[in-house]
Amino acid sequence: MNKKNKSIISLCAMSFILLAASATSPALATIADSFPNAPASVVSSIATISNLFGVPFMIVTGVIGGKRAGFRQLAIIGLSLVAVGGLIPFFSTDLIQILLGRAILGIGTGLSNPIISTLTLSLFEADDTAKQFSRNMMSTNVGAVIFQLSGGFLCQAGWRMSFLAYLVVIPVLVIVVFMLPEPERIIRKNGELRFSVSKVLTPHVIFWSTVYALYMMFFYPFVTEISGILATENLGGAMTSALILSIHTGFGVLGGFLFYHINRVIRIFIFSVGFGMCALGYSGLAISSNIASIALSAMVFGTGYGILGPAINYYLGRTLEPEYRAASVATENLFSSIASFLSPFVLASIKNVFDVSFNRLSFIICAAFFVVATLYFVCYAFLLNRNRNKTII
Numbered sequence: 001m002n003k004k005n006k007s008i009i010s011l012c013a014m015s016f017i018l019l020a021a022s023a024t025s026p027a028l029a030t031i032a033d034s035f036p037n038a039p040a041s042v043v044s045s046i047a048t049i050s051n052l053f054g055v056p057f058m059i060v061t062g063v064i065g066g067k068r069a070g071f072r073q074l075a076i077i078g079l080s081l082v083a084v085g086g087l088i089p090f091f092s093t094d095l096i097q098i099l100l101g102r103a104i105l106g107i108g109t110g111l112s113n114p115i116i117s118t119l120t121l122s123l124f125e126a127d128d129t130a131k132q133f134s135r136n137m138m139s140t141n142v143g144a145v146i147f148q149l150s151g152g153f154l155c156q157a158g159w160r161m162s163f164l165a166y167l168v169v170i171p172v173l174v175i176v177v178f179m180l181p182e183p184e185r186i187i188r189k190n191g192e193l194r195f196s197v198s199k200v201l202t203p204h205v206i207f208w209s210t211v212y213a214l215y216m217m218f219f220y221p222f223v224t225e226i227s228g229i230l231a232t233e234n235l236g237g238a239m240t241s242a243l244i245l246s247i248h249t250g251f252g253v254l255g256g257f258l259f260y261h262i263n264r265v266i267r268i269f270i271f272s273v274g275f276g277m278c279a280l281g282y283s284g285l286a287i288s289s290n291i292a293s294i295a296l297s298a299m300v301f302g303t304g305y306g307i308l309g310p311a312i313n314y315y316l317g318r319t320l321e322p323e324y325r326a327a328s329v330a331t332e333n334l335f336s337s338i339a340s341f342l343s344p345f346v347l348a349s350i351k352n353v354f355d356v357s358f359n360r361l362s363f364i365i366c367a368a369f370f371v372v373a374t375l376y377f378v379c380y381a382f383l384l385n386r387n388r389n390k391t392i393i
Contacts, residue, residue, distance in 0.1 A: 003181050007123045008135065010180040013172045014075065014116050015136040016143035019249070020086060021050050021105065022223060023165040026152035026242035029227040030159045035095050042095070044224040044344040046102055050085075051337035053103040054110025058337065061114045062200070062330025066122075071115050071326075072180045078112025079173040081105070086166025101163075110337070114330040121317045121325050122183045129318070130260050133310035137256030141306055143168075144249035152242020200327040208316035209332040213339035215308055218369045219278075220343040221362040222248070222285065222301065229359055235291055247295050248302035255306020263311065268384050270311050271377035277304025279370035286363035304370075 024031075025047055032043045057078075065071050081104055088101025120132045147165050154161035227241040236243075255274075263270050281301025288294040313332075320328050347362045354361065 001179075004123075006179045007119070007181050008132065010176055011116055011120060011123075011132065012135055012139040013175040014079075014112065014180075015139040017079075017082065017147075017169055017172050018109075018113060018116065018136075018140040019144040020082060020147055020166060020169065021047055021102075021109075022144050022245065022249070023086075023147035023151035024089075024162055025223050025245055026148060026227055026238045027155040027159045027162040028224065029231040029241070030155055030238055031098075032228070034159060038095055040228075041344045041348055045341070046098060047224050048220060048341045048343060049099055049102045050106030050109060052341035053106030054108075054113070054337050055334050057107050057110030058114050058330040058333045061111055062327035062334075065115065065118065065326040065330075066183060067326075070182050071119060072176065072182045075112045075115050075176050075180060076173065078108045078110070078115075079169060079176060081108030082112065083166060083169040083173065084108075086169060087163060090160050090163040092160070105166075106337075110333075114326065114333045117313050117317060117329040117332075118326045119181075119183065120313075121320065121329075122322065123181060130263060130310075130314055133314050134256050134260035137259065137306055137310040138253045140309070141249040141252035141256060141302075144252070145246040148242045148245040148249065152239045152245075155238040155242075199321070199324050200331060204319065205316065205328045205331055208312055209335040212312045212316075212332050213335035214369070214373070215312065216336040217339035217343045217346060218366040219305060220340050221347050221366055222282070224344055225362055226285075230294075232359055235294070240291065244291075244294060244298050248298040248305070251299045251302030252306035252309075255303040255308075256310060257306075258303070259307050259310045259314075262307065263314070268315075268381045269378075270307060272374055272381060274304045274308035274311060275370050275374040275377055277301070278308070279367055279374050280304075282363055282367035282370055286360045286367055 028043060028047060031046065032038070032040065035043065061074055061078075065074055085101050085104030085106070085108055088104065089098040092098045092101065116136060117133075120136060121129060124132045146168065150165040150168075151162040154164055223245065226244055227238065230236045230241050230244070255277075259270070262273065266273070277300050281297050281299075281304060284297025284300065285294060288297055313329075316332055317325065317329065347365060350365055351361050358364075
């Protein structure tokens with residue numbers, strides 16, 4: 001097997017478990033029932049705390065990846081921690097132990113996740129880069145469907161059983177050990193390591209990292225709240241929640257496939273399409289009164305979500321210098337991880353301002369954000385096209 005095919009298989013395998021944390025989403029309502037004295041935001045953080053603990057280790061990957069340590073070495077360590085941390089809650093008897101396992105999982109994802117985009121930019125060129133980002137997103141969403149369905153199915157036998165879904169990480173680890181290529185280490189011509197914070201924290205990187213962070217902050221309420229909403233409104237239990245989440249991520253596969261083909265035609269306008277579909281999907285989720293309409297809204301939302309992920313990564317990475325790719329991608333992941341962790345707390349604060357007793361207020365707030373983002377990127381795209389010869393972030 002040649003290097004290119006090994007790269008495709010190993011990166012798709014790593015992408016497959018990128019949303020492994022979603023395995024617990026269908027079980028959140030059941031876990032909340034098991035710990036009735038725990039605040040709702042703390043229970044929701046089971047799905048997001050891994051993002052917070054991944055932050056410092058994303059920085060580690062960004063600084064030493066491809067320089068002082070090999071990407072494959074970091075990926076193996078990271079995936080091993082994901083497997084261990086993912087399975088710890090299966091043996092847990094209290095909320096603290098569950099959160100500890102999620103924290104270890106977060107450390108593992110912090111080490112391994114930035115490697116996916118970094119190696120996609122390093123191992124592929126030109127059009128093949130966009131194709132691989134599309135493959136990565138499709139693989140991520142296929143993995144999320146499997147994690148969510150297995151988590152929801154296993155949860156019927158008890159919430160601890162949902163964490164057995166993390167056994168899937170083991171074969172991915174084996175693929176990485178034997179197939180993930182290692183790019184040449186990046187050094188100066190005189191043999192010294194190259195690294196400059198000013199070359200990483202550029203306006204370009206900060207802009208796209210902020211876009212990704214806000215995108216994830218207002219995406220996560222769907223993951224963390226759909227289970228509770230369905231249970232509260234007597235629309236279904238853990239398996240129904242898993243089905244809705246899986247429909248969303250299943251159409252994320254379609255969005256990932258469409259990204260490459262749409263991007264070739266409309267280029268920067270792809271963000272208007274992606275954010276617009278998310279706005280439409282979230283609006284439907286906010287007002288739907290039955291499972292069929294909720295599922296339809298999840299399809300639209302999932303397609304937009306599948307388009308935006310690879311689009312942001314592609315437009316962030318296409319102009320990066322090779323020696324700063326790992327650190328720049330780590331910065332993007334760092335921004336999004338902090339935003340994902342803060343998501344339930346930010347939404348709770350916004351809801352307190354409105355002081356409205358409505359079960360789906362979070363979805364209305366998120367829909368409003370995606371409408372604003374759609375309008376912004378319509379203006380951004382027209383401005384970019386009018387200033388083709390000028391530098392725009």
